[in-house]
Amino acid sequence: MSGSRAPQAATDAAPAGAAIRVSLLLFASVAEAVGERRREVRVPEGTTARGLFEQLAADVPALAGRADHVSFARNQQFVPPDTVLADGDELAVIPPVSGGA
Template sequence: MSRPVTVLLFAAAREACGTGRIEIPHREGLTAAAVWEGLVREKPALEAFSRTVSIARNHRFVPRDAAVEPGDELAFLPPVSGG
């Protein structure tokens, strides 16, 4: 069995989800967008972030259609506001 994917959420998205860390099983052909859609189905409050969320795979920004590999750390980032 392949290693799961670790999904991280931060700030307002973490609060909307109710948790900041979820492990999900990997499947062949999985994309970042598919993971997000799965999260939104589970937690409809996340839909508010669908248009603005940035995605990072293993600490690098990736486009929504990026492939997700077993063991990846996939983070969904609401609009950043550091500084």
């Protein structure tokens, strides 16, 4: 995990400048760590999927180091971590899957 990104709390408070609204969907171990399954956030334009996860993880010790081990789905389609989010997007954080048997 890169330590260069300044942590910025993903809260409902609008950051300075242009902001977008994103619905964050959380599952399994990530939902448990955060204590929520869904969170509405406002983040600056240009925020990436990974960047949003890192903001979330900054406040949750159990998520430290997890950014390289989760996948992302934007509006129910898998996307690369560096995908830039748009206003109104739904971003699902997908921990390693373990369905089947």
